[in-house]
Amino acid sequence: MKAEIVSIGDELLVGQTVNNNAAFIGRLMSEINVDVQWLTSVGDNLERMQSALEAAWNRVDLVLTTGGLGPTHDDITKDALCRFFGVDYTFHTEIVDEIKSRFDARGMEMPDIVRNQGLIPTGAELIRNELGSAFGIRFQRAGKVLIAMPGVPFEMERMMTDSVVPYIRTLTGDDTILIRKIKTTGIIESKLVTVFKRLNDVRALADVAVLPKVTGVELRLTVRSLDPDDARIRMNSALSMTQEDIGEWIVAVGEDTLEEILGRELSSRGYTVSVAESCTGGLLADRLTSVPGSSRYFMGGIVSYSNEIKEKILGVPETLLDKAGAVSVEVAEAMAAGIRDAMKTDFGVSTTGIAGPGGGTPSKPVGLAFIAVAGPQGIVSDRVMFNINREMNKQRFAQAALNLLRRKLLKNSTA
Amino acid sequence: MKAEIVSIGDELLVGQTVNNNAAFIGRLMSEINVDVQWLTSVGDNLERMQSALEAAWNRVDLVLTTGGLGPTHDDITKDALCRFFGVDYTFHTEIVDEIKSRFDARGMEMPDIVRNQGLIPTGAELIRNELGSAFGIRFQRAGKVLIAMPGVPFEMERMMTDSVVPYIRTLTGDDTILIRKIKTTGIIESKLVTVFKRLNDVRALADVAVLPKVTGVELRLTVRSLDPDDARIRMNSALSMTQEDIGEWIVAVGEDTLEEILGRELSSRGYTVSVAESCTGGLLADRLTSVPGSSRYFMGGIVSYSNEIKEKILGVPETLLDKAGAVSVEVAEAMAAGIRDAMKTDFGVSTTGIAGPGGGTPSKPVGLAFIAVAGPQGIVSDRVMFNINREMNKQRFAQAALNLLRRKLLKNSTA
Numbered sequence: 001m002k003a004e005i006v007s008i009g010d011e012l013l014v015g016q017t018v019n020n021n022a023a024f025i026g027r028l029m030s031e032i033n034v035d036v037q038w039l040t041s042v043g044d045n046l047e048r049m050q051s052a053l054e055a056a057w058n059r060v061d062l063v064l065t066t067g068g069l070g071p072t073h074d075d076i077t078k079d080a081l082c083r084f085f086g087v088d089y090t091f092h093t094e095i096v097d098e099i100k101s102r103f104d105a106r107g108m109e110m111p112d113i114v115r116n117q118g119l120i121p122t123g124a125e126l127i128r129n130e131l132g133s134a135f136g137i138r139f140q141r142a143g144k145v146l147i148a149m150p151g152v153p154f155e156m157e158r159m160m161t162d163s164v165v166p167y168i169r170t171l172t173g174d175d176t177i178l179i180r181k182i183k184t185t186g187i188i189e190s191k192l193v194t195v196f197k198r199l200n201d202v203r204a205l206a207d208v209a210v211l212p213k214v215t216g217v218e219l220r221l222t223v224r225s226l227d228p229d230d231a232r233i234r235m236n237s238a239l240s241m242t243q244e245d246i247g248e249w250i251v252a253v254g255e256d257t258l259e260e261i262l263g264r265e266l267s268s269r270g271y272t273v274s275v276a277e278s279c280t281g282g283l284l285a286d287r288l289t290s291v292p293g294s295s296r297y298f299m300g301g302i303v304s305y306s307n308e309i310k311e312k313i314l315g316v317p318e319t320l321l322d323k324a325g326a327v328s329v330e331v332a333e334a335m336a337a338g339i340r341d342a343m344k345t346d347f348g349v350s351t352t353g354i355a356g357p358g359g360g361t362p363s364k365p366v367g368l369a370f371i372a373v374a375g376p377q378g379i380v381s382d383r384v385m386f387n388i389n390r391e392m393n394k395q396r397f398a399q400a401a402l403n404l405l406r407r408k409l410l411k412n413s414t415a
Numbered sequence: 416m417k418a419e420i421v422s423i424g425d426e427l428l429v430g431q432t433v434n435n436n437a438a439f440i441g442r443l444m445s446e447i448n449v450d451v452q453w454l455t456s457v458g459d460n461l462e463r464m465q466s467a468l469e470a471a472w473n474r475v476d477l478v479l480t481t482g483g484l485g486p487t488h489d490d491i492t493k494d495a496l497c498r499f500f501g502v503d504y505t506f507h508t509e510i511v512d513e514i515k516s517r518f519d520a521r522g523m524e525m526p527d528i529v530r531n532q533g534l535i536p537t538g539a540e541l542i543r544n545e546l547g548s549a550f551g552i553r554f555q556r557a558g559k560v561l562i563a564m565p566g567v568p569f570e571m572e573r574m575m576t577d578s579v580v581p582y583i584r585t586l587t588g589d590d591t592i593l594i595r596k597i598k599t600t601g602i603i604e605s606k607l608v609t610v611f612k613r614l615n616d617v618r619a620l621a622d623v624a625v626l627p628k629v630t631g632v633e634l635r636l637t638v639r640s641l642d643p644d645d646a647r648i649r650m651n652s653a654l655s656m657t658q659e660d661i662g663e664w665i666v667a668v669g670e671d672t673l674e675e676i677l678g679r680e681l682s683s684r685g686y687t688v689s690v691a692e693s694c695t696g697g698l699l700a701d702r703l704t705s706v707p708g709s710s711r712y713f714m715g716g717i718v719s720y721s722n723e724i725k726e727k728i729l730g731v732p733e734t735l736l737d738k739a740g741a742v743s744v745e746v747a748e749a750m751a752a753g754i755r756d757a758m759k760t761d762f763g764v765s766t767t768g769i770a771g772p773g774g775g776t777p778s779k780p781v782g783l784a785f786i787a788v789a790g791p792q793g794i795v796s797d798r799v800m801f802n803i804n805r806e807m808n809k810q811r812f813a814q815a816a817l818n819l820l821r822r823k824l825l826k827n828s829t830a
Contacts, residue, residue: 010624013451015441016596016635017626019434022456026430036428037463041437041454048452055470072608072625106800111605131803133605152627154807211431275718281709282692282700285718289696292772292805294720301718303690303700309715309758313728343724357707390707 001172003029004038004056008049008067008077009151012041021066021156028165031179033172033224034062044068049080053146057084061144062168067151069134071116077148078121078137085139087122095120099133127163131155136163145171176231178223182242183258184249185216185403192217192249198241205238214392215258215399216251251403258402259287259294265409266297266347273405274343275301276314276335278326279353279369283398299343304335314338325364327352332370333379340374347408348374351401353384355393367393371401373408380408416587418444419453419471423464423482423492424566427456436481436571443580448590448639449477459483464495468561472499476559477583482566484549486531492563493536493552500554502537510535514548542578546570551578560586591646593638597657599664600631600673600818607632607664613656620653629807630673630814631666666818673817674702680824681712681762688820689758690716691729691750693741694768694784698813714758719750729753740779742767747785748794755789762823763789766816768799770808782808786816788823795823 005025011017022039029036037060042052049068056063068077082088096118103110117133120126127136127147134150136159147164149156184192189212193199202208207222221238225231243250251258266273275284285301288294302313307326310316316334324330332352340348353369360366367387373380382404386396420440426432437454444451452475457463464483471478483492497503511533518525532548535541542551542562549565551574562579564571599607604627608614617623622637636653640646658665666673681688690699700716703709717728722741725731731749739745747767755763768784775781782802788795797819801811 007454011626011635012438012454013441014445014635014637015438015443016624018438019454023427023430023433026428028430030429037458037460038467039422039427039434039454039456043452045452052453070627071605074625106802111609113605113609154629154803209431277697277700280701281704281713282697282702282716282718285692285697286695286701286809287697289718289720289770290806290809294696295774298696299721300724301697303697303704303716303718305704305710305713305715306758313757342728343721355704359710391705394701394705 001034001062001168002060003034003036003062003064004040004060005036006052006056006063006065007039007041007151008044008065009041010043010074012067013043021151021153024153024157025064025066025160028160029064029168031177031222032165032169033175033177034168044074044076046076046080046083049076050084053080053084057144057146062171063144063146064164065146065148066156069137069148069150071113071133078119081124081137081139081146081148082121085121085123085141087124089119090122092118092120092126095126095135127159129155129159130162131158138167176223176225176228178221178231178235180221180235180239180253181255182219182221182239182250183216183252184219184246185251185258185399187217187246187249188212189217192246196242196245198245202238202241205234214395216249251406257287257290258399258406259291262288262402262406262409263291263294263297265406267293269409271347271409272297272299272343272345273347273349274299274339274345275401276339276348276350277301277303278305278310278335278351279355280351280394280398280401281305281355283394284349284351284401287398287402299345302339302342310335310338313342315341327354327364327368327370329370329372329381329383332372333374333381336372336374336379336381346376347405349401349405350374351397353393353397355390355397356387357390369393369397369400371397371404373401373404375408375412377412380404416449416477416583417475418449418451418477418479419455419475420451421467421471421478421480422454422456422566423459423480424456425458425489427482428458436566436568439568439572440479440481440575443575444479444583445594445637446592447580447584448587448592449583459489459491461491461495461498464491465499468495468499472559472561477586478559478561479579480561480563481571484552484563484565486528486548493534496539496552496554496561496563497536500536500538500556502539504534505537507533507535507541510541510550542574544570544574545577546573553582589641591638591640591643593636593646593650595636595650595654595668596670597634597636597654597665598631598667598673599634599661600666600814602632602661602664603627604632607661611657611660613660617653617656620649629810631664666821673814673821674706677703677817677821677824678706678709678712680821682708684824686762686824687712687714687758687760688762688764689714689754689760690816691754691763691765692716692718693720693725693750693766694770695766695809695813695816696720696770698809699764699766699816702813702817714760717754717757725750725753728757730756742769742779742783742785744785744787744796744798747787748789748796751787751789751794751796761791762820764816764820765789766812768808768812770805770812771802772805784808784812784815786812786819788816788819790823790827792827795819 125138335350356366540553750765771781
């Protein structure tokens with residue numbers, strides 16, 4: 001099945017918004033074997049939108065649009081659809097009722113303009129929007145399909161996952177498609193492909209995409225087959241070869257994030273954790289608490305930018321700060337032990353380093369960090385060195401710290 | 416001048432790469448008054464590339480392509496250009512010589528395949544690539560222009576800035592274009608356009624784009640004029656009408672983030688700040704410390720998931736926690752005051768709420784949060800209620816807290 005994504009909005013053309021929506025849809029489509037051949041972006045202009053819809057409708061089987069479904073004056077996608085399919089509007093009271101009940105639940109008055117959201121091109125199927133007021137629209141004509149979604153990313157993403165992908169699956173047939181993400185950390189792409197000796201053998205079994213991300217290189221294995229058993233066998237062989245070659249750097253197989261894996265590991269074993277952050281500035285706590293239910297095992301954290309707090313709350317000795325310096329393996333270990341004590345948790349994790357762009361010295365340059373994990377069986381620590389920019393440095397320091405916790409937990413379980 | 420950006424590469428269609436290049440080019444074009452009307456992405460497929468070039472060439476005056484200029488087998492943009500303009504290749508020894516001398520300078524051998532980079536469609540002008548081996552290509556025919564650039568972002572960006580933009584400026588003349596972003600927070604789009612009484616008057620002076628983002632609605636005003644004074648006057652009138660109508664919700668005019676504005680405000684006035692977070696789980700500290708130099712005014716923070724820490728480190732009375740509950744305006748205020756004392760800062764900011772998806776009750780549902788700011792002149796607090804999902808709830812709670820700090824700082828300065 002051939003597809004085109006048509007993204008609507010002036011903000012895309014002037015570069016105010018990067019088209020992450022198209023990338024998200026493209027990824028999901030490639031996973032279900034839909035061949036996206038074109039991405040087109042047009043502005044909020046009726047004539048060009050018409051012309052984009054026409055070109056897309058003529059050259060592919062499935063057209064997915066995002067944007068322009070809001071209630072305001074410059075949202076004209078529905079007008080364009082009415083013209084394109086030669087239909088008028090039908091007013092759907094049930095949409096307005098549902099949206100109004102959501103406003104009511106929040107104790108807010110629904111602005112009048114929102115009533116426009118009840119107007120839907122006649123003959124279109126509705127796609128519920130759980131998170132916003134712009135419902136999706138689906139047209140089916142002569143074996144082709146057009147689906148219009150809102151441009152707000154989280155609304156579109158939920159709609160894609162819950163409704164659009166399952167619907168398209170009913171059209172594309174029953175190929176078994178297995179996809180596994182393999183997330184690595186702590187190794188660069190060019191090194192990874194070198195140590196991955198059997199990469200070509202794996203490629204014979206599965207499509208392999210290699211994606212460098214800020215927190216590590218991600219592999220994506222895709223197996224397609226008409227026979228589900230064959231698909232499963234091929235995926236399992238590909239996975240076990242991958243595990244054997246590069247298992248040391250793999251933090252996750254599947255969609256789970258490192259913090260979700262840690263969360264499961266910690267809560268299933270009844271462990272608690274706390275963090276003491278300097279160079280990661282709250283990001284470590286933020287990532288750990290992004291997991292629903294994290295309050296069961298995450299007791300709290302301290303962001304200690306000042307030395308005074310390192311001393312007072314974490315009990316890092318002043319002499320150590322003077323002698324080794326705040327950015328040192330000794331202070332990292334003292335911080336991990338200190339937060340573990342202060343918060344009375346099983347594990348304490350710490351980071352101290354120089355995120356930059358300022359604050360570096362020849363012996364302690366920007367990008368240097370020390371991380372430590374204190375646990376029931378002692379303290380481990382590590383030195384890491386990255387330098388891209390402040391934001392990415394923070395991200396990679398946090399990733400390294402979470403990964404050190406993961407390794408420590410693994411060791412604990414085998415001890 | 417009307418333009419189209421044609422982005423070439425399979426990686427765009429399957430969402431492996433987000434099209435940041437198109438956004439970059441779009442931004443530069445909008446700044447020099449080139450009206451980008453279409454963005455098109457196609458894969459590494461000769462037939463579809465031809466058809467994309469043809470469509471673009473017919474509907475605009477300027478076509479900018481990125482990607483497919485490398486030396487390998489799947490780089491076929493130059494083939495497509497030869498076919499499209501009906502020309503053959505000319506071999507440019509000077510290109511290969513220059514690239515070879517760069518390899519020599521780094522003590523490296525030039526791989527044979529790189530010689531392909533000397534092949535350029537006959538009749539094209541060359542655009543030097545300072546940072547890579549794929550030179551840019553420019554065709555001029557019948558008053559129209561096509562410029563092909565490499566897809567590697569930093570190579571393309573340098574080429575745009577150094578060569579392409581100055582060249583296009585020679586074609587477009589000297590219109591003045593002014594662009595201002597206006598970031599709001601705490602008000603939804605449909606309400607904003609309702610309270611923005613003079614939106615139509617502003618639209619008469621400037622183009623207005625309205626973009627809902629997770630942390631608030633963003634407006635973008637664009638004024639174009641042949642007369643720079645006229646442009647300035649129109650922008651100033653548009654901005655002051657906007658300020659008068661919706662100033663209450665405006666957090667920034669320009670590119671600055673809320674945390675950057677706070678950083679400037681705090682450091683210029685010699686103030687320090689600390690945070691006590693419950694429901695935002697470290698995100699508040701993470702955002703404040705994302706600003707380079709934030710260690711000057713950000714002393715630290717505490718993520719207090721457990722009540723014990725709220726009591727022990729923040730000094731929130733146990734009786735208050737029992738009586739009002741951890742999620743209450745009283746506890747938010749006590750946390751803000753407590754962290755201000757503990758960290759000896761001028762301001763203390765706190766959040767306590769229910770990020771979800773679990774933990775809600777009928778009287779304290781998921782999405783409810785209390786935020787407070789303690790300062791030299793007392794404490795202010797606010798109640799907020801959002802519910803989308805855990806991640807977004809955290810984001811919006813943090814935004815509301817930073818915004819409360821901003822308001823408190825403004826009041827302090829006028830007091």
